[in-house]
Amino acid sequence: MALTLKQLTYFVALAEARSFGVAAAKVHISQPALSLQIKELELNLGTLLVERLPRDIRLTRAGQTLLERARAVLSDLRDLEHAVRLQQGLTGRLSLGVIPTVAPYLLPQALSRIRARDLTLDIRIREAQTAVLVEALAAGQLDAAVMSLPLERGGLVAEPLFEDRFVLAGSETRLSRFAGGAPRPKEVPQDHLLLLDEGHCLADQALEVCGLNARPGPMDMGASSLATLTGLVAQGFGLTLLPEIALTAETAAAPQLCLRRFAGPEPARTLALVRRETSEAAWVSDLAALLREAGEDLISHARGAGRL
Structure with missing residues (x-):
């Protein structure tokens, strides 16, 4: 019997879940049925794909090779369906x-x-x-x-869709130090800068814009959303960079928030x-x-x- 797309789907689910029970639930079949399908797949290929441990599974070298190829095949199939x-x-x-x-x-x-x-x-x-x-x-x-x-x-x-420029956001008191003109990104005090949690590309972009190699020290609160950052800086807890597409919503939520444009060329991100x-x-x-x-x-x- 030739291997099937269903078997490849079950095998990828098992490899990613590392558990027969979790994988079976993910693909909506019973655990014994999933186990049977994997055994048939191994029989069809003539090699062991999965090492069955007491509380885990481990792919053999053949299993690792199959996982890479199976993912590619299933991805191509989804592309065909989408087309x-x-x-x-x-x-x-x-x-x-x-x-x-x-x-x-x-x-x-x-x-x-x-x-x-x-x-x-x-x-x-x-x-x-x-x-x-x-x-x-x-x-x-x-x-x-x-x-x-x-x-x-x-x-x-x-x-590419459009350019989204960054502006400096904070309380009126915090931004008063820039009253003499438009600030440059590298003039933003490092110890005043608040950023999103690690993993957000906007946090990395803000660090790059401000010429920083690492996240700031004592003021860095690692917020999970721009709404959280906006609320903090509007109340005087530091400064942050906001993209233009967020300004209408965030200034409506925090009317006391003040903004300053940077001196040209203004820092920006390109969304695509x-x-x-x-x-x-x-x-x-x-x-x-x-x-x-x-x-x-x-x-x-x-x-x-x-x-x-």
Whole structure:
């Protein structure tokens, strides 16, 4: 009997879960049924794939080789399904990833535009940090993701959407030291700078913009969201960098927040729509256009709001 795609799916689930029980629940079959499928897979290939330990499993060398190839095969299969599903453009089901410093600001604007275009589109959103989204893209679990450039992994293609500039945010008292003119990023006191938790690309970008090689000392609180950072700095707990797309929402939530633009050239990030090289590209331009329109509207509103 030849090996099947179902067996490959079960094997990948087992390798990732490292538990027959957890893997069986993930693929919605019983544990004995999963065990039988893995044994049949081993029999078909004529080699042991999994070392069964009392509370764990370990892949053999053959199992490790199969895992790599199985992931590639299943990813190609998902690409094929997506290509057929999206061949008429932005229709069917769309799985979209978005980084946390973009999702709460861009998605409300973008999704309303996408829905207006096609109410039948089934949109699945995953909000996660860049590293998680990149892995999900590579594994075929997402069709595309909105993240900040540059990309650090091969096999992915990025379509730039728009430039998102950074501004300095804090209380009026904290920002009064810059009353004489627009500050330069490297003039921001290191011990006043608050950043997001490690793993957020915006935190790394803020460090780079301010010319820092490591996270600041006593003032660094490692917030998990921009909303948390905004609330802290609005109350005088240091300074932070906010992207323009967040300004409308965050200044509405914290009216006492003060902002200063940096001296030119203003620091910025480039947001892009990222997909796999092997995925069908026919629908990408439609989605990118809607995301770009939503982002540019947010930035235009932020620049015209009179807070800067």
